[in-house]
Amino acid sequence: MRKYLLAGASLVAMMGMGGAANAGDTLPPAGKTFCDPYKNYGCLDSYLGSDFFTRFVNYYRLEWGKDSAPSDPKAPASRRDAWPATPQSIPPMPFTEWPYGGATAIGVTRPNSIDSPLMSALGNTSVGQAMNDAHVQVYGWINAGGNLSNNTVRGGNSPAAYDYNPNTVQLDQAVVYIERLPDTVQKDHVDWGFRIAPIYGENYRYTTAYGLWSNQLLQQNKNYGYDMPMAYGEVFIPYLADGLLLRFGRYISIPDIEAQLAPNNYMYTHSMTYTFDNYTNTGINASLSLNKNWMVQGSVSVGTEAMPWHVGAKIANANPNPLFPDSTMLKDPGAQPSFSAGVRYVTDSGNDGVYVVANGINNGTWGYNNLQWYGLTYYHKFNDQWHISFETYNEHQNNVLNLDNPASVALVASGTPFSLDVMPWNAPFGAHCGNTTQLSCTASVQTFLTYVNYSPTKLDNISYRLEWFDDKQGQRTGVKTRYVETGLGWQHWFSPQIEMRPEVSIYRALDAPAFNGNSNLGIAPNKKTAVIGSADIIIHF
Template identity: 80%
Template sequence: MKRLFLAGVSLTAVSLFNAAHAADANPPLLKAPSSTCDPYKNYSCLDSYLGSDFFTRFVNYYRLEWGHDAAPSDPKAPPSRRAYWPTTPQSTPPMPFADWPYGGSTNIGDTRPSSVDSPLMAALGNTPAGQWMNDAHIQVYGWVNAGGNLSNNTVKGGNSPAAYDYNPNTVQLDQAVVYIERLPDTVQKDHVDWGFRLAPIYGENYRYTTAYGLWSNQLLNQNKNYGYDLPMAYGEVFVPQVLEGLMFRFGRYISIPDIEAQLAPNNYMYTHSMTYTFDNYTNTGLNTTLAVTKNWMFQLGLTVGTEAMPWHVGQKIDNPAPNPLFPNSTMLKDPGAQPSVSVGVRYTTDSGNDGVYVVANGINNGTWGYNNLQWYGLTYYHKFNDQWHISFETYNEHQNNVLNANNPAALASFLAGGTPFSPQVMPFNSPFLAQCSNAAVFSCTASVQTFLTYISYKPTPLDNISYRLEYFDDQQGQRTGVKTRYVETGIGWQHWFSPQIEIRPEVSYYRALDAAAFNGNANLGIAPNKKDALIGSADIIIHF
């Protein structure tokens, strides 16, 4: 029955693909209210178009934007970017971002408060609560994201190391997300401004945002399919008088490198590259971003590691099986929870056509932690013309002193509870051991080298077609659990029915070159038995 249902989902996606533009032109269920008012032609009639009560305004806002690639433009709105700032290279829709992405800061030079296009905020606009929020420049918005996949894998969790479709042949709630935020005004240069964001998430994707020590029992002790997290909880202070602007961000935030992000709308495709799946997700601490000129930005951050919480710094647990790596009767609960430094440099051309971003993220002594990855890499973007652009990422990441799975004494210590990540402490989804080339050593350094490219084409203002190609070398098997090189390629179509509703069907092929890596599940003790994975998937994102 499940396969029949999934086949129906796939056929529906194909039907949507064939009928997309016809639907845009004349959506059968979204006919405009019986009024001569068109806010796209006369913005002043927006309120009369939307109506007076909350539900009517909410539904009518979706109707208003259906088939359009942007909200109606307010002619009285202040400029959305500094006049001399590099040109914004992309638009949303159909791309997942307008500026070439960089992390740890609200975009400097082109961010205005209350600038997010939201049906919920439009519906609240004429209520006392909505008016107070507008006056305070606070917005509440978000999305619901659900999807499914068909795969040649059959074991629960067997699509891994592919992501975010961990379980093969299923339909799932990927993420339901709410943003509560105030955006600082980074266009102006005459006063200090501030902002914040709280972003709770619920769904299957929590397993990719979990930080050790923050509701992590859901994943590490219970292995729940659905869970909740708070991947972003930060405040910001923007000081425009320092050169072209200085931003302070403090709290928990998405780590600064990468093309992709955990949040569904910020990605070209439904699934994620392995490059993104196995690197740094979140940092907690302070990050500073300084726009030295309109082209150059520098970043410096001080955090407690990666996927680590401040209250784990220095915290110890009993060690029932002392060993050369953890020789005492107690050991650190998470050796990766320690002071760490991040540094970034970003350059953008005046035309906005090129952007390069070089980052060292979460740098400390690199000892084996929950996710204590020492990340060194770069992203590069180039816009060929209004239809074509390319995104490229490469990094090397490593951890030191990772227990050697090929050493019998080290493995025995792990099974006896002699590490912070032994099954007695962390029964599910614990960090993998290293498969060191020398079986005589108790531990070794585990490294990954990766190369990732997206080629994106915009055939219409509401459509993006992205081709993904990557090479991922898990040199000691510590990231994926299998010591092998991977190649992966996939193509996806991102179609927006409006700025609020999008679908993303795709197909991807994965190949493990050196050993079977798919159709297994370490939590269930099932070894992988396939070198190849072919996965077709699709999702829908409904913004509110």
């Protein structure tokens, strides 16, 4: 792990020395005539150089200390006329439009629009030119970080995330995007796109879908693993209202302020609100822009964190019981036809965005992660420095094993799809139903989350996070308790390609100890309060 941090530190130091050597001016490559592509975009190639490595390094040097890439005066408009104003910018924020899921942003997306050192380095090669002509880009990032915590047990920071292990340094995620963005600004032709996004690192434990390389987590409990949280195609049809975008494959679920992948978040860690809800769906999602202000969505999927090949799949039941009475049982009862729907409204000014969603809706039976999610997000921009983000939801599952019933507890060993003989690590939790007679009950969560964000400069964002998370039966976190969490983070960008995010967060479980335990190891939590300081660095390429 240290080699990743040392490599990142070396790159940052190299960029810093390059940026300082000329009193803030853009540095020319060795042997090249001085030029500043921010003043004269036509000299960009001259500045970058001719060979791949030189161009790659010089692109980092070019953007060091800047808040954007050089602007191509010949580039087509990046958004439709009269479309709501772009509320934010990258940097210092993790997004430009108020986030919504299941679709490439309609009305504001052009092909070949990602600012990437790798693509710039390839730009004068035959491979790069062919990719550019095909509107295909390859880019990504490496994200590493660490934390200091009052917890000491392996896994003891949980239910805080994404710093599962206390007092460690780790590779959070190495991600590559291979994508073609559809042109959603134009309205004269059907366009298409795709994204394939492999990920490797500690964060795979949060993205895993049952049935897709899930043995790493559920059979081996590996610290590092790989996943593919996004693998989808898209078709954009501009002739219906202001545009219909169809996405099919595996994609990040449609609600939420935050996202699994590091650059899409205000802070290094994630709220509990995000950690314990729907992550990905596999199916088809339709997003229809009715006009510049209103969008509606609808989707059909196979549930949350479920794979199509698990629909109807059965396994042997070694211990038939009233909850699962037959000699066989569904491998994942949550893998079934499911529906989602959403509606989004953005004001003409772009200062306000409301997004109401029902996600992964089916009979709600206890599955690997069969969450029935109902909630909304709301964003408000006060001015160019201040904005808030708010999210609330209620989610539930039915027929969850009752851990207050001795007969149900006995089934933890054998007799359910998630018993130890089937899933020895990281199985879904049961519920504390509050009585000793029921075999199962409905488990639900109610949560409220707010981010208050202040941007003092174009390269800095300070985020204050405050949330309430009521795990009413303990099914999501493993402990039946209410949580209050608050954190303060600083997102600093050295350039559009390199950022760091130090923070400190305090978690308090109000009703029972919830921290410094590990259910996989049979260690009960013994702390109600967790204090965690952490920081990470993201290097884009």
